[in-house]
Amino acid sequence: MQTGDPMLELLGWLLKATLQMATPLVLTALGGMFSERTGVVNIGLEGMMLVGAFSAVAGTYYSGSPWLGLIIAVLAGGALAGAHAIVCVKFKGNHIVSGTGIILFGMGSTTLGLQVVWGKQGLSDSVERIPEVVIPQIQGVPMLGTAFGSLSPLIYYMFIITVLSWYVLYRTPFGLRIRAAGEDPSTLDAAGVSVEWTRVIGVIISGCLAGLGGAYLSIGFENAFGKGMTAGKGFIALAALIFGNWTPIGCFLAGIFFGFVTGLQFVIPILAPGLVTLTNLVKIIPYALVIVALAGIRRSIPPKGIAIPYEKEKKA
Amino acid sequence: MTEESPEEEYVNKKGGFNLRVIYDRIIGKLSDPSFHKTAIWSTGSIILALVVAAVVMVMTGYNVGLAFLTLLWGAITQFDRVLFFGTPLIFTGLSVALAFKCGLFNIGPEGQLYMGAMAAAIVGYMFSLPIVIHQLTALLFGAFAGFLYGLLPGILKAYRGTHEVVTTMMMSYSALLFTAWLVAYPLKDTTQTLDRTPEILATAELPKLLGPFLNLSLIIAILAVIGVDYLINRTVLGYEMRAVGQNPTAAETAGVNPKKNIALALGIAGALAGLGGSGEILGYHHLFQDNWSTGLGWDGITVAVLGNNNPWGVLAGAIFFGALRAGGIQMQRIAGVPLEMVRVIQGLIVLFVAAPRAIDWLSKRGVDYAIWLKRDRVPALVHLCTSGIAGASAIICLTVFGSFSTMMEAGVVGSGGSVTLLLFLTSLISIYALIELLMRKPRGLILLVFAAIEWLLISAMGYVARSMVIVGQSLVFGVVMLLMVVLVVKVFPETPVDSGGDN
Numbered sequence: 001m002q003t004g005d006p007m008l009e010l011l012g013w014l015l016k017a018t019l020q021m022a023t024p025l026v027l028t029a030l031g032g033m034f035s036e037r038t039g040v041v042n043i044g045l046e047g048m049m050l051v052g053a054f055s056a057v058a059g060t061y062y063s064g065s066p067w068l069g070l071i072i073a074v075l076a077g078g079a080l081a082g083a084h085a086i087v088c089v090k091f092k093g094n095h096i097v098s099g100t101g102i103i104l105f106g107m108g109s110t111t112l113g114l115q116v117v118w119g120k121q122g123l124s125d126s127v128e129r130i131p132e133v134v135i136p137q138i139q140g141v142p143m144l145g146t147a148f149g150s151l152s153p154l155i156y157y158m159f160i161i162t163v164l165s166w167y168v169l170y171r172t173p174f175g176l177r178i179r180a181a182g183e184d185p186s187t188l189d190a191a192g193v194s195v196e197w198t199r200v201i202g203v204i205i206s207g208c209l210a211g212l213g214g215a216y217l218s219i220g221f222e223n224a225f226g227k228g229m230t231a232g233k234g235f236i237a238l239a240a241l242i243f244g245n246w247t248p249i250g251c252f253l254a255g256i257f258f259g260f261v262t263g264l265q266f267v268i269p270i271l272a273p274g275l276v277t278l279t280n281l282v283k284i285i286p287y288a289l290v291i292v293a294l295a296g297i298r299r300s301i302p303p304k305g306i307a308i309p310y311e312k313e314k315k316a
Numbered sequence: 317m318t319e320e321s322p323e324e325e326y327v328n329k330k331g332g333f334n335l336r337v338i339y340d341r342i343i344g345k346l347s348d349p350s351f352h353k354t355a356i357w358s359t360g361s362i363i364l365a366l367v368v369a370a371v372v373m374v375m376t377g378y379n380v381g382l383a384f385l386t387l388l389w390g391a392i393t394q395f396d397r398v399l400f401f402g403t404p405l406i407f408t409g410l411s412v413a414l415a416f417k418c419g420l421f422n423i424g425p426e427g428q429l430y431m432g433a434m435a436a437a438i439v440g441y442m443f444s445l446p447i448v449i450h451q452l453t454a455l456l457f458g459a460f461a462g463f464l465y466g467l468l469p470g471i472l473k474a475y476r477g478t479h480e481v482v483t484t485m486m487m488s489y490s491a492l493l494f495t496a497w498l499v500a501y502p503l504k505d506t507t508q509t510l511d512r513t514p515e516i517l518a519t520a521e522l523p524k525l526l527g528p529f530l531n532l533s534l535i536i537a538i539l540a541v542i543g544v545d546y547l548i549n550r551t552v553l554g555y556e557m558r559a560v561g562q563n564p565t566a567a568e569t570a571g572v573n574p575k576k577n578i579a580l581a582l583g584i585a586g587a588l589a590g591l592g593g594s595g596e597i598l599g600y601h602h603l604f605q606d607n608w609s610t611g612l613g614w615d616g617i618t619v620a621v622l623g624n625n626n627p628w629g630v631l632a633g634a635i636f637f638g639a640l641r642a643g644g645i646q647m648q649r650i651a652g653v654p655l656e657m658v659r660v661i662q663g664l665i666v667l668f669v670a671a672p673r674a675i676d677w678l679s680k681r682g683v684d685y686a687i688w689l690k691r692d693r694v695p696a697l698v699h700l701c702t703s704g705i706a707g708a709s710a711i712i713c714l715t716v717f718g719s720f721s722t723m724m725e726a727g728v729v730g731s732g733g734s735v736t737l738l739l740f741l742t743s744l745i746s747i748y749a750l751i752e753l754l755m756r757k758p759r760g761l762i763l764l765v766f767a768a769i770e771w772l773l774i775s776a777m778g779y780v781a782r783s784m785v786i787v788g789q790s791l792v793f794g795v796v797m798l799l800m801v802v803l804v805v806k807v808f809p810e811t812p813v814d815s816g817g818d819n
Contacts, residue, residue, distance in 0.1 A: 043423075043481055047663075083667065093671030096421050096481065097621050101667030104614060108659030109372075115654040116376045235485045242479055280497035287486040287493075291469075294483065295476045 005142060010267065012146030017266045019151065020221055022259025023158045024049065024213035024230075028237035029244065029251040030165050031209030035081075036246060037169070038202030039182040039305040040088050043099035044080070046234025047106025048207045052077040052214030054110040057225040058117055060127040066219050070130065070212070073219075077211020078204045080106065085203035089196050092309035103234075111227050124225040130154065152220040154212070161209070166248040178202055182303030185310040195310045210234065232287065236262075239290045243297060257293070262286040353672075354624045360675035361622070361668035362636075369661045373653065374714045383651040390646025391639035400529035400600070402638025404429070404609075406537040407592025408616020409623060409630035410544050411466075411585040415480075416625040417548055418581035419561035420473065424484030425589040426613025427491030428462040432590020433597045434495050435461035437604035438503070440516030440597065450519040455536075455594050462590015463583045465491065470582030474575035480582065488613065496606050505603070512605040522599040533595030538631070540588060545627040547584075557581050589613065611659070618662045621669050637662075681754055688756075695804075699756070702800040706750040706764055709771070709793055713743030738777070742770040761801050768797035 028045050035042035055076035060069030080102060087098040118124050132150045139149040169175040180188040181198040189195050217233070218225045240258050244250025265282045345351055370380045391398060408425040415422035436458035445453060469483040496511070505514040522532040548554040557577050559567040564574040592612070601608055619637055623629025644658040668674060689696040717739040745767045752760030771794035778787040 087667060087671040087674070091671035091673040091677070093673065095670075098667055098670035100423065100617055100621070101663050101665070101670055103663070104618065104666055105660060105663030107611075107614075108656050108661075108663050112372075112376070112654055112656040112660055115656065232485060232489045235482055239479075239482045239486070242482065277501050278497070280493045280500065284490045284493050287490045290486050291472070291478070291483050294478045295472050 008143040009146055010270065012143040013270075014260075014263060014267050015143070015147035016151070017263030018256065018260040019147070019155050020259075021262040022256045023152075023155050023220070024216050024233055025237045025240055025258050025262075026158050026162065026252050026255030027154075027213035027216065028210045028234060029240040029255050030161060030248060031206035031213070032238055032241045033165070033169075033206075033244075033246055033248060033251050034178065034209070035203045035206035036241065036306060037182045037303055038178050038199040039185065039303055039308065039310070040085070040199050040203050041095035041099065041307045042081075042084065042203065042206050043096055043235075043238060044084050044102030044106070045206070045210045045237055046230055046232065047099075047103035048077045048080050048210035049214035049217070049230045049234045049237075050106040050110050050228070051080050052211030053218035053229055054113055054214075054225050055211070056215035056219045057124050057127055058113065060219055061117065061125065064128070066128050066130045069127070069219055070215050073211045073215035074208045075211070077214065078208040081203050081205075081207020081210070082200075084207070085200040088203070088309070089199045092311075095307050107228065110225070114225065114227060122227050126224045127219065129223045130220050152216065154216045154220045157212075162248055162252045169248060179303075181310075182305050185305050189310070189312060195312075199310075210237075213237070236286070236290055239294055242302075243293055246302060254293075258286065258290060261289045354626075354629065356679075357669065357672045357675050358622050358624070358629075358633075360679070361665050364668045364675070364678075365661050365664035368664050369657065371714060372660060373657065374711070375717060378653045379651055383647050383653045383657075386647045386650045387640070387643035389643070391643035394642045394646075396527045396530050397642040398635060398638040399534055400531075400638070401641040402634040402636075403534045403537050403599075404592045404596050404612045405615050405619045405634035405637050406541060406631055407595065408589050408613050409619030409634050410540055410627060411588040411592070412617050412620035413623065413625040413627065413630050414544055414548070414557075414588065415581055415585040416620060417554075417561050418557040418577060419564070420470075420480050420578060420582055420585075422466070422484050422582060422585045423481055423617060424469070424486075424488035424491075424613065425585070425592075425616045426609065426611065427484070427488030428465045428586040428589035429593035429596075429609060429613055430491045430495050431465045431593070432458035432462035432587075433593030433608075434498065434604055435590070436520075436594030436597050437513050437516060440520035441514045441603075444517055445519060447519045450517070451522060451598060454516075454520050454598055455591060458594025458597075459587045459591040462593065463587035465590065466586015467579060467583035470579035470586075473582065474578040484582075492607075495604070499604055499606050503604075510605060513603050515603045516598065520598055521602060522595065524599075529600070531595075531599035533592075533599040536591070536595060537634075540591065541627045541631050544588070548627070553577075553580070589616070592616075615662065618666050621666050685754065685756075698800075698804055699753070702761075702764065702804055703750055703753040705793075705797055705800055706746050706753055706760070706767070709767055709797065710743050710746035710750060712789075712793075713739050713746060717743060738770060738774055742767055742774070745770065761804060764797055764801050768794045768801070770794075771797065 028049055031048075032042050032045050052073040056066075056069045056073035058069075059072030060066045063069065063072075084098055084102050087093040087101075088095050114120055114122075114124055130152060133153050133156065134150045135148060139145045167175075169178060177188060177193050177198045180191075180193075181195050181202065185195045188198065213233075214230060217229055222229070236258050237255070240254035241251055243257075244252070244254035265285065268282050269276065269279070366384075370384070373380045373383055408429060411425045411428065412422050436454045439454040439457045440450075443450070443453070465487065466484075469478070469480050469487060472478040472483055473480045499511045499513055503513045505512055524531050525534065546554075548558065556567065556572045557580075559570065559572050560574045560577045560581075567577075568574050593609070596609070596612075597604060615637055619630055619633035622636070623631070623633035640658050640661065644655050647653050647657070648655045685696075685700075689700065717736060745763055749760050749763035749767055752763060754760075771790045775787045775790035775794060778784075778790060
């Protein structure tokens with residue numbers, strides 16, 4: 001570490017850890033938002049993240065370029081979401097059951113993939129990471145240098161995607177359709193827009209973003225895929241979505257908050273080195289705080305048409 | 317979900333405990349149309365999942381035939397293991413099913429199972445009690461720990477509206493970390509290197525039934541099935557839970573307290589999962605080791621979904637999954653297919669069960685096709701052959717793709733990247749064409765032309781690579797496909813397709 005006030009340095013580290021932990025959560029929560037605003041519940045985010053994380057590493061391993069890996073991860077997440085969309089929208093299945101199937105498929109196929117590609121049980125070979133954005137001018141500054149000196153570009157994308165989501169959702173006709181599909185599908189239908197397609201596209205966007213979030217975990221933050229490496233982040237993102245009241249800005253703030261809570265576990269051992277034996281208990285804190293946060297808010301309001309399959313009226 | 321059929325009610329009123337009544341009741345259940353539907357959906361989903369799993373295996377370069385044979389063989393020959401693997405799934409499946417009856421989705425039975433197992437292990441090795449009492453106390457504590465662990469999200473759901481999917485999952489991860497900490501520090505058996513508790517006392521062990529695996533927890537599980545069935549269908553509490561599950565506001569208007577029922581339902585669900593965990597520890601493991609369960613909670617969700625949340629369906633589903641696991645171990649040993657394949661199959665089953673209409677739709681297509689085949693034999697046969705070609709093309713593409721990618725990995729083939737990609741694309745197009753052809757849409761024919769062009773491209777690539785096998789095979793495929801398309805369009809212009817109906 002650089003010289004300087006150790007307290008400031010620590011704050012810098014905490015800020016960095018918050019951003020790092022929040023990025024996958026915010027991306028995935030925004031994805032979930034696109035799905036749920038169109039009226040399709042998506043608890044399969046966890047599975048889509050896992051598949052994204054895996055295919056990012058596998059793509060990088062085969063192609064040699066982490067950027068290609070990133071694209072493959074986004075496509076893979078989207079493809080898995082496509083399956084969810086077909087079950088939920090075309091065949092009008094139970095959204096939660098289908099989502100569970102997606103999670104199980106994600107867990108199974110990625111551990112299977114570990115064995116098929118690398119012949120390993122728990123951890124893949126390490127691959128090249130997405131190069132970090134280094135800002136040399138800022139690195140000398142005490143706190144900001146530690147926090148922003150060298151960050152994964154995906155963290156910056158996260159900010160851009162948040163703003164973009166807000167713009168798309170509230171300022172474009174497509175966003176209006178998304179919101180209408182979730183709130184009042186029959187009106188959307190009467191306006192001559194296909195509710196089914198709007199929903200399918202919303203779900204696929206959610207898979208793409210969840211895949212991106214997963215890819216950040218495996219080739220942005222780490223440099224390999226580990227079995228079950230998302231460790232419930234898909235569900236925390238789901239909680240962030242509910243906590244953020246299904247709005248882009250809310251998702252962003254809730255994601256940052258949960259990211260901060262998760263980041264704390266890296267700082268606590270530095271503050272109190274005697275607590276090594278309690279590492280596992282410290283790791284519980286974010287999960288517990290998610291529950292407390294969800295229980296503490298006023299009843300948040302989901303989109304009105306959520307989880308209700310839209311039956312088109314028969315022509316007379 | 318499944319409503320009681322009228323004849324069953326009638327049988328119940330007669331009451332009495334004789335074989336005739338039980339027989340009538342079983343026959344009544346079996347001839348119930350809703351039972352038929354569920355059975356068809358479940359079986360259809362299993363078949364579809366196995367088909368997709370076969371495709372995955374072909375793509376990853378495994379021997380599908382050997383894999384399924386060993387899977388089946390392992391499941392048939394090791395019946396004790398099937399039941400042994402199925403036992404905890406009965407408990408976790410019941411846990412999910414019971415919560416579902418009350419409209420709640422308990423996806424955290426894994427954590428409740430861990431807490432119950434931990435409590436049972438603690439009672440098992442810390443206290444010394446006489447033989448029957450010790451086992452009962454341990455089971456009771458296990459169930460109680462699970463009950464409390466399920467009650468908390470239940471209360472949060474009932475009084476704060478907190479989404480139970482998120483809370484049960486978060487608590488599940490917490491339970492895993494918490495028990496890992498317990499066995500790593502305060503409760504660690506210091507004579508061992510692995511993180512585990514000391515072994516439980518002999519007085520707490522559940523007696524074995526047959527062989528080294530089966531133990532008394534199987535009997536308890538079957539009793540639990542009967543108990544949950546009774547609770548749901550024959551008691552006031554069960555009736556209220558179902559009412560809340562179907563429509564909470566209507567239930568409240570009718571004087572049912574939804575909050576109490578929601579909290580209790582998740583609590584009892586937790587208790588069932590906890591009981592399952594204690595049964596595993598007391599009956600087989602005899603100590604609590606870090607990470608001992610291999611996703612029994614997740615399997616429970618699948619079992620409940622497959623059994624349509626009916627206790628007897630859960631029993632059947634659990635035995636099926638026990639068979640899948642026992643067979644899967646055999647499959648891993650002999651065919652070399654990783655056990656994770658079972659998890660993939662599981663995910664696919666749940667996905668398909670979620671969409672019963674997909675099965676209906678497929679069977680309707682099949683019936684349509686059969687009727688058409690009977691009515692106008694010749695055009696239908698030609699069409700069927702075309703579909704067959706599309707299917708064969710898809711299968712061969714996938715097989716070649718699978719072996720190619722493994723060869724590339726082994727370094728046998730240096731630069732087959734473009735061929736592999738082309739093969740993959742062709743297989744995708746062929747599958748799509750097959751689906752469209754089965755729906756008897758003209759688009760299928762157009763797609764088939766594309767597939768044929770791809771085959772010709774592949775043969776050109778094979779010519780460049782001087783592999784006469786590839787050239788011959790793909791040329792034949794491409795030409796036959798084109799011929800079939802021409803035949804369907806030219807000779808039988810009336811065949812495609814408007815008779816296929818909508819949807």
